[in-house]
Amino acid sequence: MYDIKPLEEEWKKYRRKKRRPYIVIAAFVLLAGAGLAALYYTKGIDQLFSKGTNSTSKTQHTSLVFIANKPLDRIEVAKPVHEESLKVSSEGISDEIVEDLPLANNKPIRKKPRVKMHIVTTEMPSAAKKAAKKENPHKKVHLNIKKVSASHAYKEVAARFRETQDPADSLFLARAYYKMGKYKKAEYWALQTNNVDSRNEESILLFAKAKVKRRHKNEAIRILSKYIQQTNSTEAKILLMKIKKGKV
């Protein structure tokens, strides 16, 4: 069994040690705050309001951050100037990936890969921070945050492929769709993979298998035979044999 307890203990020690300076700072801030508050109260309510704009905005700031950190599906935050920047965008990609994509021959020019993790978070700390900074934080707007679903993530990968033309992404999609039984999409993505990486064997094999599933057995055989001629690939030979025997 994995020896977790000592590790947990060690981690607790590590945390405690790391936290120490923060505790000191926090204690200091608290003390200073208490001192200030005491000062205000001794000076009376009127004075507090005439001088106190700063302190009110401060409390708002903290409360906003607090709300935003709650892992709720629906949270309220102040409305920023640019509403769009808050949206977790899921538009622009329709359900049908295949039909939406540019055809193989009007391939987009290969751009420098824009490196991004395509992840939709359930929290929006950055948005909340932006909102907190705005001048007029009174209007409220509802923010819907969706949890990422598998199909959404496939679309993210597809979108990324259009940008980076990375065969790993398209091959991933081909494999995934093949597994799901979506052979037309699998075929499409295998072809895309082959367009950007013509020596990619798996793309050929997947393409052929998807063709068979879509009852284009002869075409599959023709493609595989041609590939075998060029490369003498064993894998392809095995697959060809299976297809001929009707085992795919």
Next chain:
Amino acid sequence: MKSRYESAKNVFIDSIDIDDYIELGTSVTAYKQLEHSIDKPLKMILLFGRPGTGKSILLNRIQQKLKYQKEIYYFDTPSISEKEFFHKLFKVLTGKDLPKNTEVNFSALVDFCKNLRGEREIIILLDEAQMYGPELMEKIRLLSDSRAVKFVVSLHKTENEDLIAKEHFQSRIWEVIELKNANKEDLTNYIHKKLLKKNLFETANSMKEKELKLIHKFTGGNFRECNKLLFTIFEICEYYDRHEPSKIHYDKIPKRIIEMAALKLGYINV
């Protein structure tokens, strides 16, 4: 039942399986450089970089990619003896095994190579070349003078080996390609794509920017260290998943677990 983290863990077992090669910004640049250098009329090319920066996998990748167009061979860990090295080379050049109880005559080999000039161009990828002695390196250089055999020499960079590099490579006209540790984007892509290749979608999605930043901090962007750290992270996750599932969330890898793994590997300490 198999925990989802078990498969994730296995993704990060350190290996140089060519099917697991991932196109990353820096590795693509190095690949192109190497491919370009191979086409130039150079005798030797030096691939240089710290341990774990992806030299071996890059050599394997280029071998796999070019094998239909060129005569290209990958020599992995160095042969124990010079004799064995020449044995291997003999087989590559002639396609035959050396007859029993015979040895390769070096000057005959050089002549053989000279005769191949203009007929064949053979590329030999020598991994872990810091383990070849200076004498053997000198012989390798003589062979490359024939211009029928071109060597790509991979060396890892430590202080000692810097010396070898200086002695052997600076005096001559070599093309030098250096591999570096990954930046944050490349490391993020590396982790993400490695998981996606094994269809571990949710696990990939559970590693968010903050966690990845921390991982980059702990590993300095070194691929091998990154493999070690992620293996340990998922090992801990697997344990919790099996024994104390309340301590784990499928949609996020807690910072605590990353730190525990870093403690275990000694990146940080109490």
